[in-house]
Amino acid sequence: MNILLTGGAGYIGSHAAVALASAGHQIVVFDNFCNSRPTVVDQIRALTGQPIPVVEADLRDTAVLLGALTTHGIGAVVHFAGLKAVGESVAKPIEYYANNVQGTISLLQAMQAKGLKTLVFSSSATVYGDPQYLPIDEAHPTAATNPYGRTKLHIEEMLADVARADPQWRIARLRYFNPVGAHESGLIGEDPNGIPNNLMPYIARVAAGQLPHLNVFGNDYDTPDGTGVRDYIHVVDLAQGHVAAVRYLLEHAPGLYTFNLGTGQGYSVLEMVRAFEAVAGRPLPFTIAPRRPGDIASCFAKVDLAASALGWRATLGLKEMCESTWRFQQRAAGL
């Protein structure tokens, strides 16, 4: 199958590209590189041994999308492209709605025009809002608490309407929990611009000496050690989840499917710090800072549906998450 990966040069898209190519698919990357670099595609080529065509364009350019779908004989789309920084979305909501929602409308229009109806969408556990119970299953009520989350919810709802209107669509909405880690080669990984917002890249930069210390946002939550608990999932496991989702869509009746992709296991901020210290073999300075506005105490997934339907489960643990992050970070920092 020829598969178009929107945002295929990004953190998760690049790992999914490698996994999908290794599973025998022909991958085409569609990306405007607003949050990634063209050199990532060279790394994907090196890891897969495939030529990997690239279309450099904005998702909102429907004409270019139409051309790409035709030229490359695309049979399915995995849609990663979007902006993802929660804080930035609060400051720049119009940019977020334009990029994420308008971009997805453009993609759906192009797919519809070509009669192409197989789509995997990168959603997020953020659509569950403040958890009402744990672990969170797919039936948990949805509620977004920031503009980024609302773009994801809008898109999820649009996809449900599309599937209702035309029962030939095959759509998987994948709700990722907290993706971390990197490919074992250290060639691709998460390399955010500026100061990282997320815990794991921040820890990695502290360990590499690029940032002085970690701020632990709150130690008075109702959790075993008082710090926030999250369901961190290795990006390579997550990438395999996309291979399983594509296979599922092709083998099952058309319709709309929704899956949590997590491990089902929560770790606290301090557990993450300790695990990284053990792998890097150096202490990680941290200070306890006030709670970050909008943060919740705990969030982790119920993963039974993906296991039973997709036959997929995360297999890599915290040690592999930290080791691969550290390998990638050392390479990126030239250590």
Ligand code: NAD
């Ligand atoms: P990323 O920023 O590394 O990758 C996104 C890619 O999309 C980048 O290469 C960027 O250049 C590209 N892009 C953005 N807007 C575009 C546009 N209008 N046209 C063309 N290309 C565009 O992010 P990621 O971490 O790989 O996330 C991928 C997807 O998964 C996103 O939709 C994100 O919301 C979702 N997600 C991410 C996380 C996470 O913690 N990383 C968690 C849940 C969901």
Ligand code: WQD
């Ligand atoms: C994890 C834990 C922080 C940074 C975000 C998005 C979510 C999804 C995944 C896209 C929390 C603590 C963090 C730091 C800290 N993305 N922390 N010091 O907030 O669970 O989820 O990324 O869909 O939508 O909201 O992830 O990595 O930012 O935080 O103490 O410098 O680490 O308070 O407990 P989060 P995170």
